[in-house]
């Protein structure tokens with residue numbers, strides 16, 4: 369069937385109406401037509417990777433990680449009771465995160481230490497009497513922030529898990 373007269377013209381018109389804005393959009397998108405859009409993005413200091421000074425989070429930033437970064441001098445208070453569940457979880461987490469260095473029983477004889485240079489400081493013996501004098505809060509901060517050559521483990525353990533480990537470590541020196 370031969371299309372009625374003007375039919376083809378209408379199709380071409382319609383396609384042109386659709387195609388022209390589309391093409392224009394694409395030309396702008398791919399910067400074929402360069403437009404100097406108003407942008408304030410580049411008008412800000414660009415801090416290079418690892419460049420000093422290291423900027424801390426703004427005071428009004430919401431902490432998502434519990435009191436691990438508390439710099440107030442106040443020690444966090446243990447909110448998790450040392451019940452059977454917490455101790456069981458703590459033992460499991462200790463085996464996975466601490467035993468490598470501190471040993472399965474916390475004696476400071478973890479399997480990795482045999483590869484350490486003799487002059488390197490050994491992991492603390494967590495069963496010794498000194499541990500009893502450490503508060504839950506400072507144990508928590510030791511795990512969160514590391515201590516001396518011990519790395520911080522706040523990325524391995526969430527807040528609840530750290531307190532479970534604190535409860536478990538506490539039970540080692542009893």
Ligand code: HEC
Nearest residue numbers: 465466469489490491492510511515516517518521533537
């Ligand atoms: C990569 C090895 C390593 C891992 C993993 C590790 N520690 Fe340590 N830890 C050390 C070393 C080394 C020291 C001694 C650091 C020093 O005295 O400078 C230490 C010290 C400590 C101390 C004593 C801090 C003090 O004030 O004397 C505690 C408590 C402790 N670790 C708990 C833990 C717990 C709990 C975990 C697991 C959540 C853990 N550590 C994981 C290596 C490790």
